[in-house]
Each structure stands twice: as structure tokens, then as C-alpha cells.
Amino acid sequence: MNRDLPDVVDALVIGGGPAGLSAATWLGRYQRSTLVVDAGQHRNRFADQSYGLLGRDPTTPAALLADARDGLEQYPHVTVHDGTVSTVHHEADGRFSVQVDGAHLTAQRIVLATGVRDHLPRIAGFMEHYGTDVHHCPACDGLTARGHDVIVLGAGDHVPAFASELLDWASTVRIITDTTHDVFDEGQKATLAWHGIEVIDGSAEAFIGAPGALEGIRLADGHVVEGSSVFFSYAHRPTNDLAVRLGCELDDEGQILVNGHQLTSVDGVYAAGDITPGLDLVSIAIGQGTAAGVACATSLRGHGTVERAPTPAPPTRQFTA
Known part of the structure; x- marks a missing residue:
């Protein structure tokens, strides 16, 4: 699903596993311009089967991700790029300056779904x-x-x-x-x-x-x-390099701390999946990705978005007695 990289997006999702693709799905449903960058290092890529997923128990990890990517095709404002994010910098205006495979782009929001690496x-x-x-x-x-x-x-x-x-x-x-x-x-x-x-x-x-x-x-x-x-x-290491550079608060295990909406300690940065504390299950990662995607999308309500994306709803109208 690789396309030419956009110069500016509403949301950048880093990681194309279950959490990242779930977040991208809901950002697509809210018509936010979204780029998913996937390095292809999904934790369960070696597993024969994924279990316990409602309605598709079991399925293969490859089939699950392929179907999720196919589902994103219905959202014209979502792009998936197979590659690597090398740097993310939080600018003074609140936006994020990003390098993806040598290309520069700007994002208003970030969703970190970078997972962990097992020893x-x-x-x-x-x-x-x-x-x-x-x-x-x-x-x-x-x-x-x-x-x-x-x-x-x-x-x-x-x-x-x-x-x-x-x-x-x-x-x-x-x-x-x-x-x-x-x-x-x-x-x-x-x-x-x-x-x-x-x-x-x-x-x-x-x-x-x-x-x-x-x-x-x-x-x-x-x-x-x-x-x-x-x-x-033996051990597993959270893939938290970008979170550290952004200044996200981590727990003692190096996982990203989030609130109930998957928002990190850095405004505009959300996180979901195994990179956050809790059970490391695909079904939970999907749910966290949903929460992150919805929260990220609705946080843009009333803000200007990129030209090719529909304009979000205006701020809630204030009524007086």
C-alpha cells in the first residue's frame, strides 16, 4: 500500500501491527489524514497462529494484518508506508517534524505503536x-x-x-x-x-x-x-527510542505511561499496544489502538487539518440563557 509520502498529515502512526492499524482504521473513519509507517518487526510475526480474537479464533498473524491493511483501502485519507521513522521532533507550535526514510514531513498528532523486542x-x-x-x-x-x-x-x-x-x-x-x-x-x-x-x-x-x-x-x-x-x-525491550526523544514518561520497565485515552505525558502523542503497560495480547492491542485512534481524531475537532482532508466539526456551540 506504499504511496508517495505526504508533506503534512493530521496523524502519524508509527508501527503497523494490530495496535497501529487499529488506530489508523479509526483515524480513517474520522476522515483524518493519516500516515502509517511500518518497519515490519511485529512481535508475533513468527507465530503460526493468533488466538482469542473475537470472530476469527484462530487466524494467522499475517492474515490478520493483511486484512487490516485491505480494510484501510476504503479510507482515501490513510496511507501505509513500509519503512522507518528515524527522528521525531516536537516543534514550538505543537506540531511534529518527522524524518521517514530520509523524507521530511509534518504531523499534528503522533500515535506510537512500536511494540517490544524479545531477547x-x-x-x-x-x-x-x-x-x-x-x-x-x-x-x-x-x-x-x-x-x-x-x-x-x-x-x-x-x-x-x-x-x-x-x-x-x-x-x-x-x-x-x-x-x-x-x-x-x-x-x-x-x-x-x-x-x-x-x-x-x-x-x-x-x-x-x-x-x-x-x-x-x-x-x-x-x-x-x-x-x-x-x-x-529472558527479557524484552520496549522499542521506546522515539518516545524517549519526545520526552514521554516511562515506567520502570521502559514502557510508555498513558491515561485512559492512550494519551502520553506529551500533548499530542498517543501510544498503544505492547509498548504500554498491561497484558501483551493482540486483542488488547487492537482495543488500545481503537482508543488511541478515536482520541487522537477527536482531539483535532475544531482545528484546521490538511487541505485534502475534510474539515473537522467546529467547536461546540455555546448557548446562553
Whole structure:
């Protein structure tokens, strides 16, 4: 859907995943001139399926985004560009100066939907299995591991809680982690033992079995830990570089803080999806994108917009007795 980039837009949506395309859809319905810039780094692009979406459970991530882009074709004021936003600067007049793949444009509003990037384990065969029988989200893919012997790969004091969540579906859960690091305190170890979750000290080296027919993981010492599903959790980094440059307030995890309308601490900048605190689910990202798109669009009511877009409604008329 790439077209020539406009010089000025009402709204720039940075990120073309579920949150960004949802925001763009509603900006289109409010007839705001909108540019979506998508770098194509969607978090779930490796997953075979997306689950729990009302009316299309399951669907593939690629089909979901393709249908969303097709839906934007009905809104002539919305443009989607496959590329990268390199800089965003908040001007004194309240507008935003933006560089997109070397081109300059001006936007009145910004929607940040840049998501997060997961730290992926460096294990032989990982990419072949990722999205099929190796996952990063228990809520998203836990049901697919129903009755399985599940292996959890991870490091950090959050891993015991992450592993315990999988007990809703798994037959057994084992954690492979490097226990030479003091990552689990005594209370966590006791809780894991109470739940019957075994902690295995070792370095995962390779996946055993074909994608979709996982048999286990071989450790560096040659020992094989048997399992038919793997979930991993090391770390993920919010893609917040642009938010930092704009001065948006972040939480301790680096995610963008927003109010009930998805407005950040910077006037005119909205954020939605995994880049904000809360559950990292596609359905929630879509809802947050809707809220951001509507709030962003209505914030322009009574303001002048670009020439090719319809004029927003005038300010509310004041009546006197």
C-alpha cells in the first residue's frame, strides 16, 4: 500500500501491527489524514497462529494484518508506508517534524505503536521451532500445550511465576536455567517445589525433533530434557527510542505511561499496544489502538487539518440563557 509520502498529515502512526492499524482504521473513519509507517518487526510475526480474537479464533498473524491493511483501502485519507521513522521532533507550535526514510514531513498528532523486542535464546534449531512448538506467551499459546510436558527456558527472578502460569494447561513443567546465578530466592524455590516444577541446571544447546514434533532439548553436557512444548522468557525491550526523544514518561520497565485515552505525558502523542503497560495480547492491542485512534481524531475537532482532508466539526456551540 506504499504511496508517495505526504508533506503534512493530521496523524502519524508509527508501527503497523494490530495496535497501529487499529488506530489508523479509526483515524480513517474520522476522515483524518493519516500516515502509517511500518518497519515490519511485529512481535508475533513468527507465530503460526493468533488466538482469542473475537470472530476469527484462530487466524494467522499475517492474515490478520493483511486484512487490516485491505480494510484501510476504503479510507482515501490513510496511507501505509513500509519503512522507518528515524527522528521525531516536537516543534514550538505543537506540531511534529518527522524524518521517514530520509523524507521530511509534518504531523499534528503522533500515535506510537512500536511494540517490544524479545531477547531470543541462541539455541540450535530455535528459529525452525519458534511459533510452532516454541512460544513466548503463556496466555496466547498455553492452550496449545494442554497435556504436554513443557520446558521453560529463562533467566531472572520472574521465571518462577512465568513457569507457574503454564500449570493451567501443561501436564508437567520443568525450568532449564543457569542456577550458578542467584536468580531464585528460597521462597520461590519452595513454591516451585510445592507445584512440582523441577529446576534443571544447565545450558540449553539444541532442540531435538522436527518442528511440530518436538522431543526435547539437549544440554551442553549431553543430557536431554524431554518435552513437547517450550516457552521462553529472558527479557524484552520496549522499542521506546522515539518516545524517549519526545520526552514521554516511562515506567520502570521502559514502557510508555498513558491515561485512559492512550494519551502520553506529551500533548499530542498517543501510544498503544505492547509498548504500554498491561497484558501483551493482540486483542488488547487492537482495543488500545481503537482508543488511541478515536482520541487522537477527536482531539483535532475544531482545528484546521490538511487541505485534502475534510474539515473537522467546529467547536461546540455555546448557548446562553
